[in-house]
Amino acid sequence: MRYRKLGSSDLEVSEISLGSWLTFSGGIEQEQTQACTEAAFDAGINFFDTANVYGRGASETAWGDILSAHPRDSYILATKVMGQMSDDPAESGLSPAQIAKQIDASLSRLQTDYVDLYQAHRFDTSVPIEDTVEAFQKVVEQGKARYLGFSEWTPEQIQSAIDIAGPDLFVSSQPQYSMLWQAPEAEVFGLCAANGISQIVWSPLAQGVLTGKYRPGQDIPADSRFANDSMNMAKDLVLSDPVLEAVQRLVPIAEGAGMSLPTMALAWVLRRSELASAITGASRPEQVHANAAASGVELSADVLSAIDEALGDVPVRGPRLAPNAREGVLHRG
Numbered sequence: 001m002r003y004r005k006l007g008s009s010d011l012e013v014s015e016i017s018l019g020s021w022l023t024f025s026g027g028i029e030q031e032q033t034q035a036c037t038e039a040a041f042d043a044g045i046n047f048f049d050t051a052n053v054y055g056r057g058a059s060e061t062a063w064g065d066i067l068s069a070h071p072r073d074s075y076i077l078a079t080k081v082m083g084q085m086s087d088d089p090a091e092s093g094l095s096p097a098q099i100a101k102q103i104d105a106s107l108s109r110l111q112t113d114y115v116d117l118y119q120a121h122r123f124d125t126s127v128p129i130e131d132t133v134e135a136f137q138k139v140v141e142q143g144k145a146r147y148l149g150f151s152e153w154t155p156e157q158i159q160s161a162i163d164i165a166g167p168d169l170f171v172s173s174q175p176q177y178s179m180l181w182q183a184p185e186a187e188v189f190g191l192c193a194a195n196g197i198s199q200i201v202w203s204p205l206a207q208g209v210l211t212g213k214y215r216p217g218q219d220i221p222a223d224s225r226f227a228n229d230s231m232n233m234a235k236d237l238v239l240s241d242p243v244l245e246a247v248q249r250l251v252p253i254a255e256g257a258g259m260s261l262p263t264m265a266l267a268w269v270l271r272r273s274e275l276a277s278a279i280t281g282a283s284r285p286e287q288v289h290a291n292a293a294a295s296g297v298e299l300s301a302d303v304l305s306a307i308d309e310a311l312g313d314v315p316v317r318g319p320r321l322a323p324n325a326r327e328g329v330l331h332r333g
Ligand SMILES: NC(=O)c1ccc[n+]([C@@H]2O[C@H](COP(=O)([O-])OP(=O)(O)OC[C@H]3O[C@@H](n4cnc5c(N)ncnc54)[C@H](OP(=O)(O)O)[C@@H]3O)[C@@H](O)[C@H]2O)c1
Pocket: 018, 019, 020, 021, 022, 023, 049, 050, 121, 151, 152, 174, 201, 202, 203, 204, 205, 206, 207, 208, 209, 211, 213, 223, 224, 225, 226, 262, 279, 280, 281, 282, 283, 284, 286, 287, 288, 290, 291
């Protein structure tokens, strides 16, 4: 496993990391969750990403039980805040009161005194950005988080926070990024790199679609994420025939390059120096080991251009600015 520096922090995170979004919040049993987590340690993965909202605390609780058996300095732990934590809509967002409450709840579930990385899961346009920044800084001052990051913020939102607190405020940006979803390259990679902020990208395998196991016109494999009704997020988008046909065109390219399709998909995201880590998901330990093997794999220029040609018009490449980008800035002050 290779490791990369996380933004301007002193953290060295594994290029392949493990997340607990769907699979570890009740989608798979605790035993499998444990097996995947232990496989991650075996494979040299030292970076684990969760969020308070995953299973409304269930993912953090599962990892609290499992990770607390390991020395705290043997893993780098990231969580997030913003999502709605109960049926009360007020139990969400990035107000100072919520941030103060949610970090304590996360630490309790994770059975630790601090997280290495505390991330804004989205931008909260209902709270002045100054208030959110100050509340996050307080979490760091109190020693409850070592570093801060954000997920899926637009350039305007990122810049609004940097204008207040400087580039050292954040060390990471967490966008969706894969061969099928390339928009962040144009949107946020440049701005973040200029401010010493690394990308740690989610769904680098497009939730498993980039393993090639979903085939156009064929049944969804029974043991896969999209066969489980509670886990089929964005199913219609990622399982459309044009997407699945493009993915099948990638299979011979990977074979020709002497690697599996998931390895090629992960090596493809890791080719960018702006990335510190690809946050993968897994439902079984074999997947963790298979995905970890992508670390250090280089793709030749010929393979990269064959991939571009095979994907054609399928990927989302251009900027996909959230409609609330300007709203967020207007809320300042
Ligand atoms: N910031 C955000 O808003 C946000 C949003 C989403 C996710 N995330 C983070 O990103 C992490 C990863 O997201 P993700 O789970 O969608 O990532 P992903 O790596 O794109 O997809 C993971 C899923 O694909 C399947 N898979 C993985 N490796 C495989 C292999 N080698 N062969 C066959 N199938 C394989 C598994 O599902 P099955 O075996 O069940 O098919 C696995 O759960 C999350 O856990 C979370 O930490 C963040």
